[in-house]
Amino acid sequence: MLSAPKSYGVVVPRVPAVKAVCIGASAGGIEALTAVLPSVPADTPIPVFVVIHLPPGRSSRLVELFASRCQARVREPLDKEPIGPGIWFAAPDYHLLVESDFTFGFSVDEPVHFSRPAIDMLFTSAADVYGEGLVGIVLTGASQDGADGARAIRDAGGFVIVQDPMTALASTMPAAAVGRATPQIVTTLPEIALLLRDVARARES
Amino acid sequence: MNPAASALDIEIRLLLEAIYLRFHHDFRSYSMASLKRRIAVALPRFGCETVSALQAKLLHEPDTFNALLQYLTVQVSDMFRDPSYFRAFREKIVPDLRTYPSLKLWVAGCSTGEEVYSFAIILDEEGLLDRTLIYATDINPEALQKAEAGVYAVERLSAFEENHRLAGGKRPLAAYCTTAYGGAALSRSLRAKVVFSDHSLATDNVFAEVQVVSCRNVLIYFARALQDRAVGLFKEALPRRGFLGLGSKETLQFSPHMHAFEEHVRDDRWYRRC
Known part of the structure; x- marks a missing residue:
């Protein structure tokens, strides 16, 4: 059991119940992810999915970039690849989805909130599959993307953490998620890093 | 995974079965995550609150199918994409x-x-x-x-x-x-x-x-x-x-x-x- 940041007085998820984490970030996201992803332990037993909005047409160097900064394995999945533990980045120009047989799905459907990949697409499909075992984290961004997805996670019984808009480089996206999803925790990046380390740590059994 | 299929999952399976039986288009083996999303986007455009309502509309107003097909199959591409x-x-x-x-x-x-x-x-x-x-x-x-x-x-x-x-x-x-x-x-x-x-x-x-x-x-x-x-x-x-x-x-x-x-x-x- 985690102890929540005191000021929020909320119940945090029971660690063994967490089956997966999904994270969405937009403007200012590289810095924010750099503050939180390295805290995922090397031997984490769960997958951590990440969507970050990048300018269109830019080929992704995210895997290289974060592989050097993270302890956990960092990858970009292929279509129908079985989901395993570690950090998985959505590829540019495709929506990333979670299928009910625990494989990755892809689509080139229209952008959502001007974005492909869209945070909403990942969060909503993951909420469908992991239900109350899912933790969703919405970080900095100047977009509405992620709010509906965070809502879907809450509706499915999952847990939502949002970066405190006051502390985010771009406040629009976390503020939208706070408004739409009534997250269990709204806090700073360092606190989110600690929470992520705890939910992603190896299970003692 | 949820132990029992949700009402929505059941409705979607029935819709796809209806489409196959009535229009001979087979979406039953499509990836569910994106199909679900496409159907969710289509529902309000057909004035339907539920997938069951959409199924009824399709069966009784077969002309609707061509419009639905545009939602189920729409693909965006460019010349020399990639x-x-x-x-x-x-x-x-x-x-x-x-x-x-x-x-x-x-x-x-x-x-x-x-x-x-x-x-x-x-x-x-x-x-x-x-x-x-x-x-x-x-x-x-x-x-x-x-x-x-x-x-x-x-x-x-x-x-x-x-x-x-x-x-x-x-x-x-x-x-x-x-x-x-x-x-x-x-x-x-x-x-x-x-x-x-x-x-x-x-x-x-x-x-x-x-x-x-x-x-x-x-x-x-x-x-x-x-x-x-x-x-x-x-x-x-x-x-x-x-x-x-x-x-x-x-x-x-x-x-x-x-x-x-x-x-x-x-x-x-x-x-x-x-």
């Missing part, structure tokens, strides 16, 4: 194709035709179009009509031109189209080399032997069993040494047919039949 894929075709595959007296290509899931004309233009630039026939197939009649017309919004041309250049284009794209009334029409000489046809990777069989199959960002919408069927068709349509091109996130790595192919240009997802 230019490096087309550059690899030009540089690593065309030299081999020169050795054939006549050529057949199959663009499976051609949607509104952008990629079909991309291949036609490259083959023309390389002097092979005269001896080429391109089969362009899709399950969506409306998309096929647009593909056959070969007219695209003028606003899209500059992106097409940039992609064409990055794909190693030899002439200005303007050499292949005429613009009028806000549309750019691909030239008749290209269109004359293409046969557009209704064909389903889910229910139809192989119709010809071809040297090249290009099927991009279609398999991602299929669940594994249907992917296996589709790749099986490609395997059957291709002779030894024939080429198969897939989308940048698609792979034969998890396919039972993987041993029938070798990687030809790994990064651009070109495979070769062995």
Whole structure:
């Protein structure tokens, strides 16, 4: 059991119940992810999915970039690849989805909130599959993307953490998620890093 | 996974069954996550609150189906989308194709035709179009009509031109189209080399032997069993040494047919039949 940041007085998820984490970030996201992803332990037993909005047409160097900064394995999945533990980045120009047989799905459907990949697409499909075992984290961004997805996670019984808009480089996206999803925790990046380390740590059994 | 299927999951399965029984389009083996999303987007457009209501509407007002099909199959593409894929075709595959007296290509899931004309233009630039026939197939009649017309919004041309250049284009794209009334029409000489046809990777069989199959960002919408069927068709349509091109996130790595192919240009997802 985690102890929540005191000021929020909320119940945090029971660690063994967490089956997966999904994270969405937009403007200012590289810095924010750099503050939180390295805290995922090397031997984490769960997958951590990440969507970050990048300018269109830019080929992704995210895997290289974060592989050097993270302890956990960092990858970009292929279509129908079985989901395993570690950090998985959505590829540019495709929506990333979670299928009910625990494989990755892809689509080139229209952008959502001007974005492909869209945070909403990942969060909503993951909420469908992991239900109350899912933790969703919405970080900095100047977009509405992620709010509906965070809502879907809450509706499915999952847990939502949002970066405190006051502390985010771009406040629009976390503020939208706070408004739409009534997250269990709204806090700073360092606190989110600690929470992520705890939910992603190896299970003692 | 939830132990019991949710009401929504059941409704979707029933809808797909109804579509299959009534309209003979088989979406039952499509990837559920994106299909679910597409159906959710379609519901309000049909004035339906539930998937069950949409099912009733379809069965009692069959004319609705064509409109729904646009939501279920809509695919966005550009000419020379992923230019490096087309550059690899030009540089690593065309030299081999020169050795054939006549050529057949199959663009499976051609949607509104952008990629079909991309291949036609490259083959023309390389002097092979005269001896080429391109089969362009899709399950969506409306998309096929647009593909056959070969007219695209003028606003899209500059992106097409940039992609064409990055794909190693030899002439200005303007050499292949005429613009009028806000549309750019691909030239008749290209269109004359293409046969557009209704064909389903889910229910139809192989119709010809071809040297090249290009099927991009279609398999991602299929669940594994249907992917296996589709790749099986490609395997059957291709002779030894024939080429198969897939989308940048698609792979034969998890396919039972993987041993029938070798990687030809790994990064651009070109495979070769062995």
